[in-house]
Amino acid sequence: MTDSAGEAARFLTRNAVDALPEGELERQLAKGRPLRVKLGVDPTTPDIHLGHTVVLRKLREFQELGHQVVLIIGDYTARVGDPSGRSSIRPEANPAEIDGNALTYEAQAFRVLDRDATEVHRNGEWLDMPMEDLFRLARSSTVAQLLERDDFAKRYSAGEPISVLELLYPLMQGYDSVAIRSDIELGATDQKFNVLLAREVQRSYGVEAQSILTMPILPGIDGVQKMSKSLGNYVGVNDSPEEMYGKLMRVPDAAMPTYYELLLDDPLEPSVPPRDAKRALARALAARYHGEQAAAATAERFDAVHIRHELPEQIEDFAFAANGDAVHLPALLADAFGVSRSEARRLLGQAGVKLDGEALDESALDLPAERLDGAVIQLGKRRHKRLRRR
RNA sequence: GGGGGGAUGUCCGAGUGGCUAAAGGAACGCGGCUGUAAACCGCGUGGCACUGCCUACGCAGGUUCGAAUCCUGCUCCCCCCA
Numbered sequence: 324m325t326d327s328a329g330e331a332a333r334f335l336t337r338n339a340v341d342a343l344p345e346g347e348l349e350r351q352l353a354k355g356r357p358l359r360v361k362l363g364v365d366p367t368t369p370d371i372h373l374g375h376t377v378v379l380r381k382l383r384e385f386q387e388l389g390h391q392v393v394l395i396i397g398d399y400t401a402r403v404g405d406p407s408g409r410s411s412i413r414p415e416a417n418p419a420e421i422d423g424n425a426l427t428y429e430a431q432a433f434r435v436l437d438r439d440a441t442e443v444h445r446n447g448e449w450l451d452m453p454m455e456d457l458f459r460l461a462r463s464s465t466v467a468q469l470l471e472r473d474d475f476a477k478r479y480s481a482g483e484p485i486s487v488l489e490l491l492y493p494l495m496q497g498y499d500s501v502a503i504r505s506d507i508e509l510g511a512t513d514q515k516f517n518v519l520l521a522r523e524v525q526r527s528y529g530v531e532a533q534s535i536l537t538m539p540i541l542p543g544i545d546g547v548q549k550m551s552k553s554l555g556n557y558v559g560v561n562d563s564p565e566e567m568y569g570k571l572m573r574v575p576d577a578a579m580p581t582y583y584e585l586l587l588d589d590p591l592e593p594s595v596p597p598r599d600a601k602r603a604l605a606r607a608l609a610a611r612y613h614g615e616q617a618a619a620a621t622a623e624r625f626d627a628v629h630i631r632h633e634l635p636e637q638i639e640d641f642a643f644a645a646n647g648d649a650v651h652l653p654a655l656l657a658d659a660f661g662v663s664r665s666e667a668r669r670l671l672g673q674a675g676v677k678l679d680g681e682a683l684d685e686s687a688l689d690l691p692a693e694r695l696d697g698a699v700i701q702l703g704k705r706r707h708k709r710l711r712r713r
Numbered sequence: 714g715g716g717g718g719g720a721u722g723u724c725c726g727a728g729u730g731g732c733u734a735a736a737g738g739a740a741c742g743c744g745g746c747u748g749u750a751a752a753c754c755g756c757g758u759g760g761c762a763c764u765g766c767c768u769a770c771g772c773a774g775g776u777u778c779g780a781a782u783c784c785u786g787c788u789c790c791c792c793c794c795a
Contacts, residue, residue, distance in 0.1 A: 483790090483791075484790065484791070545740095546750085546751090555741095569749065570749090572748085572749050572750085573749050573750075574750075575750050575751060576748090576750045576751065577750085577751075578750095579750090596748095597748080597750070597751095598748045598750075599748095601748080601750075602748090625749090628749095629748085629749060630748090663759085663760065663761090664760080664761070664763095665758095665759080665760060665761070665763085666742085666758080666760095668763080669742085669743080669756095669757060669758075670742080670743060670757095672743090672756090672757085673742085673743040673744060673756065673757065674743075674744055675742080675743040675744070676743095682744095702743095703742075703743065703744095704743090704749065705749070
């Protein structure tokens with residue numbers, strides 16, 4: 324075992340949770356040949372967010388060390404739905420939607436990965452198998468083994484349903500490893516069971532078992548739950564610089580060390596005040612996905628709006644119709660911001676609506692059109708529209 | 714195949730004939746304080762033609778002056794036995 328293998332292994336595992344079996348990665352690296360590094364993603368949502376980039380960045384590190392990254396777009400497994408971390412059965416995913424997502428997924432993944440050094444497969448290539456092959460696959464594990472997994476065990480003992488299809492999911496993922504002959508599989512910690520079970524599946528097919536490397540899960544911008552699209556606490560890699568910056572500024576301080584460790588190359592200096600650390604993070608990530616210039620402009624605009632309380636530079640116009648002189652505010656707000664009229668009324672009653680910076684109150688539900696024309700109407704802290712009479 | 718239990722708002726979860734647009738919690742929104750942080754305080758969270766009306770407690774019917782609550786059928790889920 325050479326020093327360089329040990330060094331590389333230490334580097335690659337520095338912010339990982341598990342690298343199993345113990346020492347295996349170093350042994351693999353010491354062989355001196357490029358490793359086949361697997362990552363499987365199910366295109367269940369069209370967007371990649373910063374949470375996904377944690378593992379993608381790790382993959383990128385492998386790439387930069389000369390290893391072969393194999394990205395598997397789980398078009399077939401997406402139709403089953405990964406039960407990991409789930410407490411209930413997923414609704415069946417729609418194949419057409421999955422195909423669409425797969426394309427955008429791939430494109431977005433290459434904002435982190437080097438396209439030329441990445442092998443991409445759809446697992447439909449091999450999972451669309453005859454029943455006979457499924458028999459073989461289904462024999463590679465046992466119900467007891469599958470039920471050992473934490474989320475299944477919980478659901479089972481809580482008397483919640485587990486479908487047979489879900490039980491099959493880890494086997495399908497494991498077969499991916501057989502199909503591409505992976506040396507190592509990456510995943511977030513919630514994938515630990517799946518990636519470990521793949522070792523069993525590989526053995527049962529007589530191929531060498533992969534090692535595994537799991538990464539921590541990035542909390543969402545609420546700082547508590549994992550970042551996920553369905554929880555609405557995510558920052559998408561395709562978000563505009565303003566969205567990225569603004570969302571990241573809402574992340575609680577407590578999550579900063581984790582964000583730094585998982586998303587940036589340099590660790591968080593403890594001496595940096597939390598607010599500055601967060602600004603630097605927001606700035607760095609906006610720059611990563613949109614360039615230094617856009618990031619600088621975004622930061623400047625953010626300060627203008629939130630520190631100097633100026634209006635945002637760009638405010639979308641909203642054309643309103645006024646067929647008399649008076650305009651009914653709840654209706655206007657409902658149309659402009661996509662809230663219900665009832666909600667608009669409530670917000671008016673809570674001083675949550677401002678016209679050119681001044682709070683409106685619910686005593687005046689109708690305002691003259693001329694007062695509105697050209698004015699900026701603001702809902703809460705962050706939603707603005709410039710009104711134009713149609 | 715037999716027996717038992719269950720389905721309530723974004724989620725969890727109370728509620729077994731009127732006082733229930735439905736307790737409580739979580740989540741979220743608005744306001745205050747602030748750093749679009751945390752903590753804390755206040756208000757709010759079905760819709761609308763809004764001092765009122767409409768819709769809502771798995772689905773469809775029924776009983777009743779009145780049903781989330783009672784009855785019938787159906788759908789789905791869980792457990793035990795086989």
